[in-house]
Amino acid sequence: MDFSRENRAVAAAVIAMVIFNGGFLLLNGLFMLIDPLAWYELVPGVTDTGFFNQHFIRDIGMIQLFLGVAFGLGFVNPERRIGLWAAATVWLSAHALFHFWEVAVGICAPSVIPRDFPAVTMPALFGILLTLWAIRRSRAQKLALA
Template sequence: MWKRAAAGVLGAISVINALLMWADGRRWYDSVPGVAFTGPYNPHFVQDIGAAFFAAGLGLVARAWRPRYWPAAVAGAGFLALHAAIHVGMLIGAMLGICTARTWGFDIAAVILPAALSLYVAFPSKGESHA
């Protein structure tokens, strides 16, 4: 049961993030640590990424709502995991001196750990009813 609740919370956070990206992309871009280091603000790109976070969040919320919708959560968590893998690559690059990781603490706390937890909670537990 806790996995479903965690999926709901993580999904809601992703949906809220997407809504903020759509409502005021410029403010989102300027306020999230590290984003401004990726290049100049591009409103279309921020909206596209918002769409990915929205879809990922809906998949996780669907898992919280109905356990049999766990495949949707796996798809959503898949995006979050791929996004986190990019951040892991940047952190490794920084450790090797290839690139600069200015926000490693934020990356771990707000991107990598939630993605790992999302993957874990997306799959049904043993004995949990599912499709």
């Protein structure tokens, strides 16, 4: 990835967010696929959402794995970056909004918001920031070539 004309702080933030989203989502997805029962028992708050269902956990694990791969591929493929990151971010944002909706309608207590933030809301926010950065960067590069 060429950051030659990028502010160093911005470049560091982009790299950190990609590493977080790509690494966390990929590893979490693998964990869900390899040992869904351990994932169910170890991740805070998951047991509060209902009974153990290995099929459902593995389904979501595949999604998480693919989202992590999308962030990694987008990092190394600038021409595909916007599409990969935007698609992943749509799912992450919908997932985060669903968690807020559960609080809004009384399914969950407001105390779940800070508990879920690192694994649910933060990846969505990082995805939004990364996608907006990629769009801005793509436009700037097109203008520079014009």
